[in-house]
Amino acid sequence: MPGKVVAGPEEALSDLRDGAVIMVGGFGLCGTPENLLAAVKAKGTKNLTLVSNNGGTDEHGNGQLIKNGQVKKMIMSYGGECKAFEEMALAGTLQVEWNPQGTLAERIRAGGAGIGGFFTPTGYGTLVAEGKETRVIDGRNYVFENPLRADFAFIKAWRGDRAGNLVFRKTSRNFNQVMATAAQVVVAEVEKLVEPGELDPDSVHTPGIFVDRIFQGAQYAKPIEKRTVRPRAGAAA
């Protein structure tokens, strides 16, 4: 049985070419594949299409690749806090395809599950429905959406084993779980790589069959976008 474990992001991306379509897991900067994104930046791969919920920030997440001029198109739901994204999208040097967040997730789910598209009530009567087939089902208006697949999916998990089984932690699961089903080559980076048998099979979130390559990330900065806290009870006002 050929192994899925690779030494690191460079080996995992040895066949990544200019013009590739890549799904990038994460929500904001939570659960982003930090080591893979850093490796793409170092490699300098260009004309990329990224399928991802957010634009990241100028320093972290997808934003670092956008700022570096490596991205041709974003398929996403929220630009958010990335200045480079805003400037390039307004100037037209970056193409943007807006998707409602749930539509984005379901298009990826359909792509990974062998479904040829679906009708959703989301976006009916809005700009995102323009040019799309609509249908009335049980008296309600629906919009047809196509499935999404990619050349690569970059997934970040908390734990993973050599068989590719993955466990995510808290809200860092987000788009990672569904994206792991919908690409030709699925690369997972994990905080800790363990031996088969060490993960509780009942608690595996992504079955190993979906994962092609896996490695333990060298380090995780895990930046927080908005650090919000409350005062401790009894603390001096």
Add this chain to the structure above:
Amino acid sequence: MAKDMDKRTAIARQAALELKDGDYVNLGIGVPTLVSNYLPPDVIITLHTENGMLGYGPYPFEGEEDPDLINAGKETITELPGCCYFGSHDSFAIVRGGHLDATILGAMEVSETGDIANWMIPGKKVKGMGGAMDMVAGAKKVIVAMEHATKDGKPKILKKCSLPLTGKGVVSVIVTELAVFDVASGGLVLRKKAESVSMDDLKRLTEPAFAVSERLAAFAAA
């Protein structure tokens, strides 16, 4: 500034009264986030965040922030007992599938037929719709919580929205610092009015005509 805070508080206070004990609710960014601070003590709700969690709690104590635990506004949050996590695809099955009792969100414009515009202004920078289009299409009750008029005193409740829509015919209730309207099949029905505003002023600040509920109630504005 202080006056703006008062308005925000008044809106959040009124919107909180629209929720029932046991509701599963998604709160949008901004004023809607404040709603959980003003729930009556006998109303316990479970909060959904579209990045994949049910049952989140308040902001963490300083030093206890967890980068793997955020809400859809990317703010650090905490777990409450009984909370759970899921992926984005399941999160939007919850939203689109009609499993949420209510969503409370802000808006730039709302129409008398329940259209809502809150995601883009043509020619200006576009942040994206995020989960808002799914939320308004799927939640059982869509509650808009917003200031009644623009900063220039122009109505935000309109006969027809001028901005690109987030959803068409989806809003159930409009809550502002001055009034609470139900969006009924025949148009808007005023259900609550702040004591601080006269009926004439309210009509002036609201573009479409509205009916007045037989059980019109007052609320104290800040």
